[in-house]
Amino acid sequence: MSRQGSSRIVAIGVGCRAGVAGEAIVALTRRALEEAGAPEGERQMFTLAAKAAEPGLIEAARIIGVALMALPMAALNAQAERILTPSAPAQARFGAPNIAEAAALAGAGEGGRLLGPRLAADGATCAVALSLERPCDGATCAVALTPGQR
Numbered sequence: 001m002s003r004q005g006s007s008r009i010v011a012i013g014v015g016c017r018a019g020v021a022g023e024a025i026v027a028l029t030r031r032a033l034e035e036a037g038a039p040e041g042e043r044q045m046f047t048l049a050a051k052a053a054e055p056g057l058i059e060a061a062r063i064i065g066v067a068l069m070a071l072p073m074a075a076l077n078a079q080a081e082r083i084l085t086p087s088a089p090a091q092a093r094f095g096a097p098n099i100a101e102a103a104a105l106a107g108a109g110e111g112g113r114l115l116g117p118r119l120a121a122d123g124a125t126c127a128v129a130l131s132l133e134r135p136c137d138g139a140t141c142a143v144a145l146t147p148g149q150r
Contacts, residue, residue: 008041009131011112012066013104014057015047015090017123022059024122029064036115036128046071046107048099056124069107076102084117087125104129 012029033039045066047057052070061068073095079102087098096102100118108129118127 008039009108009112010039010041010043011104011107011109011129011131012043012045012064013047013100013102013107013118013127013129014045014060015051015099015103015125016054016056018054020054020056020123022056022063025056025060025124025126026063028119028121028124028126029060031121032116032119032126032128035119039115039128039130041130044069044107046103048073048076048094048096048103050094051099071103071106075106079105082114084114098125098127100125100127101129103127 010033012032014025014029016025029045043064043066045061045064046069049070049072051057052068057068076096076099080097082105083098083101085098085101090096090099098118101114104127105112105114108131111132112129115128115130118125
């Protein structure tokens with residue numbers, strides 16, 4: 001039996017206009033993950049705390065099977081220099097440089113990187129970031145069995 005040496009977070013950053021249907025967010029999220037190369041790792045969804053109660057975001061997270069994590073404005077603003085696609089509407093409305101990319105980067109943690117620019121469709125935005133590999137602590141890493149082991 002051998003332990004994998006690390007794990008990663010696939011941070012899905014999302015934003016949307018009020019009233020956007022969960023299915024639209026799901027479709028965009030799936031497209032973003034596909035365009036990012038369907039990275040492996042623990043998938044988590046992140047958004048600005050002010051948007052976290054949006055029914056479409058809650059529904060999308062439920063359908064995809066991930067928790068929706070609310071981030072404070074300061075976490076998004078800390079990513080301002082790292083985003084690829086500044087958003088004037090997000091800056092004007094929320095004071096954030098971009099919701100989806102900044103949320104993905106913040107969710108991926110220090111050293112995380114965007115896997116491409118945000119996508120936008122049907123009133124929603126989505127970006128995917130990948131965390132640095134985390135050392136296995138024995139409790140959170142999967143156990144890989146070689147053939148014949150149980």
